[in-house]
Amino acid sequence: MTGFNFHMHSNFSDGGKPAEAYVQEAIRQGMTDLGFSDHAPMPFINTFSIQPGNFEPYCLEINRLKNVYADKLNIFLGLEIDFIPGMMDDFTRLIQQGKLDYSIGSVHLIGQGKEENLWFTDGPNIQTYDAGLQTFFGGDIRKAVKAFYHQTNQMIESQTFDVIGHFDKVKMHNQNRYFTEDEKWYVNLVFETLGLIKQKGLIVEVNTRGIYKKRSDSFFPSDFILSKMNELDIPVIISSDAHQPEELQLLFGKAMEAVRKAGYHETMRLTKNGWVGVNIRM
Numbered sequence: 001m002t003g004f005n006f007h008m009h010s011n012f013s014d015g016g017k018p019a020e021a022y023v024q025e026a027i028r029q030g031m032t033d034l035g036f037s038d039h040a041p042m043p044f045i046n047t048f049s050i051q052p053g054n055f056e057p058y059c060l061e062i063n064r065l066k067n068v069y070a071d072k073l074n075i076f077l078g079l080e081i082d083f084i085p086g087m088m089d090d091f092t093r094l095i096q097q098g099k100l101d102y103s104i105g106s107v108h109l110i111g112q113g114k115e116e117n118l119w120f121t122d123g124p125n126i127q128t129y130d131a132g133l134q135t136f137f138g139g140d141i142r143k144a145v146k147a148f149y150h151q152t153n154q155m156i157e158s159q160t161f162d163v164i165g166h167f168d169k170v171k172m173h174n175q176n177r178y179f180t181e182d183e184k185w186y187v188n189l190v191f192e193t194l195g196l197i198k199q200k201g202l203i204v205e206v207n208t209r210g211i212y213k214k215r216s217d218s219f220f221p222s223d224f225i226l227s228k229m230n231e232l233d234i235p236v237i238i239s240s241d242a243h244q245p246e247e248l249q250l251l252f253g254k255a256m257e258a259v260r261k262a263g264y265h266e267t268m269r270l271t272k273n274g275w276v277g278v279n280i281r282m
Contacts, residue, residue: 003030003031003032003033004031004032004033004034004035004074004269004270005026005031005033005034005035005238005239005240005242005248005249005252006033006034006035006037006076006078006102006104006163006205006237006239006270007035007037007080007104007163007165007205007207007237007239007240007241007242008022008034008035008036008037008239008240008241008242008243008247008248009037009038009039009080009241009242009243010022010036010038012038012050012054012057012058012061013038013039013048013049013050014039014047014048014049014243015038015242015243015244016243016244016245017244017245019036019061019062019065020065021245022034022036022242022245022248023065023069023073023075024245025245025246025248026073026245026248027069027072027073029248029249031073031248031249032073032074033073033074033075033076033269033270033271034073034074034075034076034248035075035076035077035078035101035102035270036062036075036076036077036078037078037079037080037102037103037104038050038058038079038080039079039080039082040055040079040080040081040082040088040094041054041055041094042082042084042087042088043087043088044087044114044115049082055094055097055098058098059077059098059099062075062077063077074271074272076101076102076270077098077099077100077101078100078101078102078103078104079094079095079098079100079103079104080103080104080105080106080165081094081103081104081105081106081159081161082106082107082108082109083105083106083107083151083152083154083155083159084109084111084112084118085112085113085151085154086112086113087112087113087114090159091103091105091159091160091161092159092160095160095161101270102162102163102270103161103162103163104161104162104163104164104165104205105155105156105159105161105163105164105165105202106164106165106166107121107148107151107152107155107167107169108120108121108122108169109121110132110136110144110147110148110151111136111147117136119132119133119135119136119137119144119147120132121148121169121170121172121173122169122172124213124215126173126175129173129174130173133178141174141178141179142179142185144170145170145179145186145189146189148170149170149189149190149192149193152164152167152193153192153193153196156193156196156197156200156202157196157200161202162202162203162275163202163203163204163205163237164197164202164203164204164205165205165207165239165241166205166207166209166210166220166221166241167193167197167204167220167221168190168220168221168222168225169207169210169220171216171218171220171222172210172215172216172220173215175216175217181222181224182224187224190221190225190228191228194225194228194229194232194234195232197229197234198232198233198234202234203234203235203236203237203268203275204221204229204234204235204236204237205220205236205237205238205239206219206220206221206226206236206237206238206239206255206258206259207219207220207239207240207241208238208239208240208241208250208251208252208254208255209240209241209242209247209250211251211254212240212247212250212251219255219258223258223261223262226258226259226261226262226264227262227263229262230262230263230264231263235266235267235268235275235277236259236264236267236268237267237268237269238252238255238256238259238267240252256280259280260280264280265279265280265281266278266279266280267280
């Protein structure tokens with residue numbers, strides 16, 4: 001256990017419970033820090049992001065909880081912001097508008113311009129992934145995966161944020177059906193993205209959700225990527241991407257083992273003075 005988690009979702013977006021329920025569960029679990037990172041508002045109707053008009057109430061509620069529970073838990077106001085070229089606002093505008101403590105940059109939807117052009121690579125339904133692969137890429141998995149990583153690279157190069165979320169999540173619904181992660185073309189794409197992550201000084205999360213939801217047999221990112229990240233001295237955090245209070249620290253022990261095995265000696269923790277390293281040597 002790390003005692004802190006900075007990637008989670010309340011019912012302001014697609015989480016299952018009010019924000020205060022996560023705070024109470026974090027205290028019950030003996031956690032020290034909790035960061036809220038609900039999905040940023042999006043310019044089209046959907047069921048997973050903060051709805052129009054609710055961004056200010058979200059910020060107000062998290063800041064209220066900060067004050068109410070200040071003696072029991074360090075609470076931080078964050079946002080997971082999707083990057084969709086030509087559709088999503090500049091990250092900086094949202095960060096400044098909400099006076100956020102931190103932000104996560106993620107790619108879930110591949111494409112640009114308008115909603116009907118977007119391939120949804122996430123969610124519980126593998127059929128959605130497969131249908132989008134056929135519709136938008138004619139079933140060409142290399143073309144599709146390249147589009148995912150190139151959009152991720154564009155986000156890294158053009159936006160300002162702290163943490164990159166589950167950056168190899170395109171593998172989740174693949175499940176070794178269309179490609180394997182040791183194929184050279186795939187490894188080259190991943191390592192290109194890692195180079196950009198290093199240049200921008202981003203933190204990479206080790207996201208446990210794919211495993212505990214039984215949608216992936218490995219963390220985001222995979223072990224071979226973690227090892228390369230350690231070689232490049234790219235900092236990490238461990239996140240559960242919780243959508244329910246009981247998920248706040250699921251598989252954190254196993255994730256810590258993976259991080260240590262990759263050669264890491266510390267993970268990052270957000271404080272009131274910014275991000276700091278926390279020693280995880282045995």
